[in-house]
Amino acid sequence: MDEEERDGDARPAMKRRPTVYQVAEKAGVSIATVSRALRGDGSVAAATRQRVLDAAEELAREQDEAATGGRRRPTVYQVAEKAGVSIATVSRALRDDGAVTAKTRQRVLDAVAELNWSPSRTAMALAGVANDTVAIVFPDLSGPYYANVIAGFESEVVDRGSAVMVLATHGRAASAQMVRDLSTRVDGLVIMDQTIPDKVVGEIAADVPVVLLARPSLPGVASVRTENADSAHKITRHVLGHARRRLRFLGDPDLSPDVRDRWLGFVRAHEDFELPAPEPLRAEGLAPEHGYDAALPILTDNGVDAIVCANDELASGVYRAAAEAGRSIPDEVAVTGWDDVNIALHLSPRLTTVRQPLRSLGATAGRLLFGQMESGTAQGEVLVTEMVIRESCGCEDVPPFYEFPTG
Template identity: 30%
Template sequence: MATIRDVAKLAGVSVATVSRVLNQNGYVNEDTEKRVKKAIEQLNYKPNEVARTLFKKTSKTIGLIVPDISNPFFPELVRAVEDVMNIYDYTVILCNSDEKSEKEKQYIGILKQKYVDGIILTTNQLESDEVLELGVPVVVLDRPSMHSFPSVIADNYGGARLATRHLYDIGCRKIAHIQGPTHVVNAMERFRGYRDEMQELGLWNEQLIIQGNYQLKQAKEATLRALQEHKMDGIFAGNDAMAVGALKAVQQLGLRVPEDVAIIGYDGIPLTEMTTPELSTISQPIYEMGAIAARILVKKIEAKPLEQLHYVLPVKLVERQSTQRRGTR
């Protein structure tokens, strides 16, 4: 395998000159540059990327930190980021924080050591000053906790109101909400949308709030308890995983969906089409969110102007069997 010294010898120049050509750093006259490039081609020389990274303090690599890769929402988001970054020849380092601030900070330290060119955050464990200390462009995706950084989200508040109103429109009057983690911004926005819609409808009842923590199993167990303690005829789950848990709980108690309890989720992941009955959901443009965040990060890395700083993408109601229409009761 050819070395940088072999290139220098063949081109009749110093190793430092070859390094300047490779890194496009410093002046090299045109004839010399042509000789170096010809030698590189003849020897099929491949630069040591680790050494180049250390020298240039850049790596054509970005970090993507997600809170829970087992949640089916995030793989599609990751795919979009990776697809766009590959177009621009960037490699993506995926970090799964498990919703733990210590683990997230540990990953941040590792990414800094690797001289990543930018980071996409889909978590909200860090404070703004901690993110600023990173010294690289940052884009916040899905969980907009820091307004000084570019962000891409969907209309969580509006989508929650849409879901709640849909349950009302099909005849539900005792509508429960399975809430996500209280420290997660989008979970609280969905709760706010549900609460405001219920208050406007004159149906607000604090006892119909169920804690599901964005987890299928936890949502199932919490829904089982809630159904035994309170009467409800509709459930709006803050994400699709919790909606599946609610569906299992309702069926385990021998109740029918949607005849006894109608259920709607949030996200629009493929899993909702594979349940029996198929689950209605509020569909987010997941892939588009990831793609926009990736393009913003590339522009930030390349110091190009942004058309806008914050994106709030629309959501849509996908009505399936779990909320088939019925007469008002």
């Protein structure tokens, strides 16, 4: 049994607690209405809000009874009645958010103690979720890729009146638990790349709306990614069309699904030319220093005449390595990138690359997330990428939307 399975088995409560989907279904409203009702949004009618609260409490009570063999425990209604306050005031008093006077809060605490009541994890989690906040989870935050995705996501979210939380897992052993905990405090979650295992994604998606970003889709989970394999096929064919025959792909296909698809496009282009595709240069990451470290040995040995990079930052490291090795770009070594971030225009010669709509990627993730919160429907989208020809492949500078014929 692997670590994630043990971790999952050790947390059965995550699977037992009612979800926002169940509350919405029982109350006959949308997930977004549940969120607005639980945070006391004035746009929800009093009768609707009460119906949501009733549904949440009834579901919590049913599951508590199932877990305790049918024994009934005191309810939040009884606490509110004994303290002479509303259910919302009980919630605010327990959160101690400053909106309740000290005298009222003490009255609530006295009622809690007298009834020996403890708020269900479900009720508290639902209250935490309903805070008009959504989150996006990344494996890392270094580099312009993440900044552009965050900018697009934030613009979509802020326009809808919500706040954004950003979490970077950085490969920590506790990443799965970090994301689980975060999911109980937000209205919805975007999870990028392979930050957590599919099994954990499924568990979280059963509780709150989830959108996968730059990651293969899972059944019943919304997703958005960009097209990779076809554009990698095109740009590799373009380089081969310049009569380059000693190409290397720079990037580790095991690092992410996107890099893997770009590698597959590289291989397919070689098959078109009836050439064997050499093994990839497995850089340790996607930063400039990783490109430099991986490229310098083969450039020094004059073993390549073109390097197809998994992103623009790796390509910038190749430029430095080529300069140290005394190799001219593009006369001796053609170089291509991916993303078309700002650095692609400032390298000399300017970098031939594949443009990803990074801000649109983030904005689409936000739109899909809110769409799922409103309708409960998980949708998937694949965004178009396009080859941008500049000078680093050996071409004269041409219009940015030029595409080399692939037939």
